[in-house]
Amino acid sequence: MDDFVCTLKAGAVTRVRFTDMKGLSEHLSSISSALFVADENSSYAIPENLSDRCLVLSSGEEHKNYDSLFKIIRKALGLKLSRSSRFVGVGGGVVSDMTAFASSVYMRGAKLTIVPSTLLSMVDASLGGKSAIDFDGVKNLVGTFYPADDVIIVPALLKTLPEGEFLSGLGEVIKHAFLTKDKSLYHFLLENKDGIMARDEETLGKMVELSLKVKKEYIEKDPEEKLGIRSALNLGHTFAHALESITNYEVKHGIAVAWGLEMALAMGVEMAVTPADLKESADGLLSLYGYDTSLRIEKDKVPIFRSYKEKDKKRDSSGVQFITLSGWGRYVKVVPDDNLIAKLVAKV
Numbered sequence: 609m610d611d612f613v614c615t616l617k618a619g620a621v622t623r624v625r626f627t628d629m630k631g632l633s634e635h636l637s638s639i640s641s642a643l644f645v646a647d648e649n650s651s652y653a654i655p656e657n658l659s660d661r662c663l664v665l666s667s668g669e670e671h672k673n674y675d676s677l678f679k680i681i682r683k684a685l686g687l688k689l690s691r692s693s694r695f696v697g698v699g700g701g702v703v704s705d706m707t708a709f710a711s712s713v714y715m716r717g718a719k720l721t722i723v724p725s726t727l728l729s730m731v732d733a734s735l736g737g738k739s740a741i742d743f744d745g746v747k748n749l750v751g752t753f754y755p756a757d758d759v760i761i762v763p764a765l766l767k768t769l770p771e772g773e774f775l776s777g778l779g780e781v782i783k784h785a786f787l788t789k790d791k792s793l794y795h796f797l798l799e800n801k802d803g804i805m806a807r808d809e810e811t812l813g814k815m816v817e818l819s820l821k822v823k824k825e826y827i828e829k830d831p832e833e834k835l836g837i838r839s840a841l842n843l844g845h846t847f848a849h850a851l852e853s854i855t856n857y858e859v860k861h862g863i864a865v866a867w868g869l870e871m872a873l874a875m876g877v878e879m880a881v882t883p884a885d886l887k888e889s890a891d892g893l894l895s896l897y898g899y900d901t902s903l904r905i906e907k908d909k910v911p912i913f914r915s916y917k918e919k920d921k922k923r924d925s926s927g928v929q930f931i932t933l934s935g936w937g938r939y940v941k942v943v944p945d946d947n948l949i950a951k952l953v954a955k956v
């Protein structure tokens with residue numbers, strides 16, 4: 609595992625470092641003026657001697673709200689933190705998004721470290737600077753772009769992660785494997801299933817590094833998602849968001865993304881954009897890791913599926929744009945017609 613840096617804009621550099629539990633403990637203990645934010649499942653990663661500077665929030669997306677944000681800011685104020693102090697988010701994407709948001713607005717911007725503790729937050733939420741809370745039922749409605757200068761990856765933290773959360777993160781990793789012309793991540797996933805599923809630290813560290821480097825390729829070219837490049841990372845997400853909504857979020861995000869990847873490539877093949885052998889490579893990898901790509905929606909639910917799809921952010925005047933691939937790492941935006949979507953997602 610090699611440390612690396614990601615440059616988002618002049619003066620905003622994220623240093624990504626890999627370490628073990630001992631290294632993490634030493635690093636956190638060395639920060640002189642800091643607030644540590646975790647949730648009840650990730651707080652074990654913070655050394656006990658730092659407990660008076662630690663805020664432990666309730667876990668879950670339902671707590672990604674202004675109540676939690678205010679708790680973070682009040683705790684920072686109670687600790688008399690200044691702009692030169694550091695907010696350290698130790699947790700999954702919910703904790704890191706909220707800690708980043710609080711850090712971005714506290715005294716107009718304090719320092720930020722993210723220690724992601726889920727696979728999804730290691731390969732996705734930790735890098736790229738998006739911070740947010742949900743508001744009035746709308747996910748990530750209120751937020752900022754505020755990259756951490758420091759991201760610490762500790763693969764050992766994944767040992768305690770429930771299997772469903774692990775597979776959810778792995779869905780995003782598989783998506784990244786097809787978003788790059790360099791097939792290293794794809795081959796790594798094909799060849800290291802046993803080590804990955806056994807959560808071997810070294811293997812996971814390498815996988816996270818390869819996956820993060822794919823995200824880095826896109827966000828460095830389009831840090832604030834204004835050029836249409838970074839949005840390629842949304843491959844599979846329009847299908848995924850509709851599936852998550854229709855199942856009332858019972859299907860976890862990354863598992864919905866894995867299904868969405870399959871749907872997006874099937875759509876590309878139908879539209880004569882995606883080569884069939886690329887879709888076959890994705891089918892093979894998804895089934896190797898046990899993702900159910902055969903899932904289809906009851907016919908009478910397709911109109912509801914369409915309405916959720918319409919609510920998705922990726923819309924222009926011609927309709928809802930979907931991302932698909934015309935080759936390894938070559939993304940294309942398409943606007944499929946509703947009959948094609950129904951044909952792909954509905955049970956026959």
Ligand SMILES: NC(=O)c1ccc[n+]([C@@H]2O[C@H](COP(=O)([O-])OP(=O)(O)OC[C@H]3O[C@@H](n4cnc5c(N)ncnc54)[C@H](O)[C@@H]3O)[C@@H](O)[C@H]2O)c1
Nearest residue numbers: 649650667700701702725726728729732733738765768769
């Ligand atoms: N900022 C971004 O670019 C970005 C990207 C993707 C997702 N997100 C956000 O991330 C969130 C989803 O992240 P997530 O999947 O990590 O969810 P999460 O933070 O809710 O974590 C999932 C569950 O795992 C638990 N957990 C965390 N670390 C653990 C550990 N080491 N051992 C055992 N349990 C642990 C949590 O308490 C929680 O119950 C969403 O709010 C999403 O909007 C942000």
